[in-house]
Amino acid sequence: MQDNKMSEQVFQSPNKKGRIAVFLSGRGSNFKAIHDAILSGTIKGEIVLVFSNKKEALGLKIAQERNLETIYLDPKKFESREAYDQTVIDAVKQRNTDLICLAGYMKILTPLFCNEFKNRIMNIHPALLPAFPGLHVQQKAIDWGVRYSGATVHFVTADVDMGPIILQAVVPVLQGDTEETLSERILKQEHKIYPEAVRLYFEGRLEVQGRQVTIK
Ligand code: GRF
Numbered sequence: 001m002q003d004n005k006m007s008e009q010v011f012q013s014p015n016k017k018g019r020i021a022v023f024l025s026g027r028g029s030n031f032k033a034i035h036d037a038i039l040s041g042t043i044k045g046e047i048v049l050v051f052s053n054k055k056e057a058l059g060l061k062i063a064q065e066r067n068l069e070t071i072y073l074d075p076k077k078f079e080s081r082e083a084y085d086q087t088v089i090d091a092v093k094q095r096n097t098d099l100i101c102l103a104g105y106m107k108i109l110t111p112l113f114c115n116e117f118k119n120r121i122m123n124i125h126p127a128l129l130p131a132f133p134g135l136h137v138q139q140k141a142i143d144w145g146v147r148y149s150g151a152t153v154h155f156v157t158a159d160v161d162m163g164p165i166i167l168q169a170v171v172p173v174l175q176g177d178t179e180e181t182l183s184e185r186i187l188k189q190e191h192k193i194y195p196e197a198v199r200l201y202f203e204g205r206l207e208v209q210g211r212q213v214t215i216k
Pocket of ligand 1: 190
């Protein structure tokens with residue numbers, strides 16, 4: 001309980017250029033948004049690694065075209081999820097990474113991994129958490145008939161999609177929306193709030209207290 005009350009500033013050296021590892025499994029549009037924000041000078045940081053559990057991830061190809069270091073590891077070659085994550089932890093640490101950005105990384109991180117990088121892993125989720133955790137959440141929002149959905153950037157804990165919320169953006173769910181049209185509307189917001197959250201992080205402006213993130 002006491003622990004929960006202690007506030008933790010999550011990045012202690014705002015004058016340093018932050019080192020980011022991006023984890024992805026697919027097309028990589030959020031990765032691109034973060035990298036573009038770095039290239040334009042909005043985020044004071046650099047991407048030191050783009051990691052994937054999927055060999056064919058389009059995001060890996062984009063990263064290579066952008067001359068970023070990439071690593072792919074095949075989960076089938078490891079005897080356990082922990083063994084896989086330990087290898088990834090080592091790769092992340094070797095690069096002195098400050099922040100890990102999950103950007104469509106479709107593999108659940110083990111508690112081993114999450115505890116190693118407390119308040120140093122972010123994720124983007126295409127719904128207004130804590131509503132609609134999990135997968136296919138745009139379709140679920142339509143099926144529930146909610147009037148609004150959106151996107152959430154949050155810190156990652158072992159409790160999937162339930163870590164402290166950093167930023168959210170709201171979009172309307174329109175009559176006649178399909179999974180595709182709603183996903184597209186949400187994705188535009190994802191590309192705004194994810195780089196924004198990373199910027200705030202490296203400016204040392206985020207403080208975590210229990211479930212709550214304060215922006216200073
Ligand atoms: C996004 O919808 C994100 O919210 C979710 O996975 C998708 C990744 O898309 N976690 P992209 O690979 O960044 O284009």
